[in-house]
Amino acid sequence: MLEKFRRAKEAEIHVLRQMAADETLPKPLSMQRPSLRRALLSRGPGAVIAEYKRASPSKGLINAAWTPRQAAEGYARAGAAALSVLTEEVHFQGSLDFLPVMAEPGLPVLRKDFLLHPLQVLQTAATPASALLLIARMLTLAELEAMLVACRDHGLEAVVEVFDTTDLAKAKAAAASIIQVNNRDLDKLTTGLRISEELIEHRASGEVWISASGMHSAEDMRRMQGVGYDGLLIGTRLMQETDPGIALTKLLEEMNGA
Numbered sequence: 001m002l003e004k005f006r007r008a009k010e011a012e013i014h015v016l017r018q019m020a021a022d023e024t025l026p027k028p029l030s031m032q033r034p035s036l037r038r039a040l041l042s043r044g045p046g047a048v049i050a051e052y053k054r055a056s057p058s059k060g061l062i063n064a065a066w067t068p069r070q071a072a073e074g075y076a077r078a079g080a081a082a083l084s085v086l087t088e089e090v091h092f093q094g095s096l097d098f099l100p101v102m103a104e105p106g107l108p109v110l111r112k113d114f115l116l117h118p119l120q121v122l123q124t125a126a127t128p129a130s131a132l133l134l135i136a137r138m139l140t141l142a143e144l145e146a147m148l149v150a151c152r153d154h155g156l157e158a159v160v161e162v163f164d165t166t167d168l169a170k171a172k173a174a175a176a177s178i179i180q181v182n183n184r185d186l187d188k189l190t191t192g193l194r195i196s197e198e199l200i201e202h203r204a205s206g207e208v209w210i211s212a213s214g215m216h217s218a219e220d221m222r223r224m225q226g227v228g229y230d231g232l233l234i235g236t237r238l239m240q241e242t243d244p245g246i247a248l249t250k251l252l253e254e255m256n257g258a
């Protein structure tokens with residue numbers, strides 16, 4: 001699955017290389033980006049990162065009717081601590097153009113894509129995203145370190161995603177400070193929260209941890225909050241509703257026992 005995503009990115013990276021050579025790459029925005037780390041830590045464990053995802057490999061088309069503007073406003077109103085936006089076009093029907101709209105309410109925005117080259121970090125810095133996703137399994141340790149340096153140079157936070165202890169060892173060797181455990185099995189496209197429970201035992205002080213994928217209920221959210229996750233990243237459960245903002249309001253009320 002990850003190899004398929006890598007191939008889909010090759011042409012895009014080629015174009016970015018050409019733009020860099022022609023000096024036509026958009027310039028990084030000089031702006032104060034709201035911090036994802038701070039937004040999660042200030043809410044205490046269980047802060048929600050609400051995702052805008054129109055389609056996915058596991059579900060096909062999920063929701064093409066809800067616009068990025070409705071998502072940004074609806075999720076912010078519902079009490080999301082941060083927003084996650086799929087920008088990958090081929091498999092998730094995402095777009096880089098969603099980022100400025102999603103950043104308008106002022107919440108930190110995480111760019112979710114398959115990012116393999118420092119020029120993609122530069123490309124992200126030309127948007128108002130606060131953070132971007134790096135998938136440990138798709139990068140060698142040296143590549144991951146180079147991507148983290150590029151993020152620091154451009155004032156972006158990096159969320160390093162892991163699926164198992166091997167990925168986690170790589171993330172820690174690269175000194176990643178925001179670690180995201182993905183609960184999705186990429187071969188079977190099934191989800192299960194057990195891996196989040198197992199991996200958080202390796203948490204070190206100063207690290208921010210996010211559990212991502214496969215949370216379907218307030219009970220699932222409380223389970224991840226209970227083992228100490230700072231952030232809970234939720235996509236499908238919200239996007240499959242006609243109004244994902246209202247769905248998040250209800251889930252948060254239920255989670256907090258209101």
Ligand SMILES: O=C(O)c1ccccc1NCC(=O)[C@H](O)[C@H](O)COP(=O)(O)O
Pocket residue numbers: 001051053056057058059182184186189191212213214215233234235236237
């Ligand atoms: O969502 C998928 O089907 C998927 C398949 C293969 C690789 C990545 C995939 N999703 C990216 C994500 O990280 C999720 O969108 C995110 O964690 C939210 O998951 P969920 O709440 O289960 O939609």
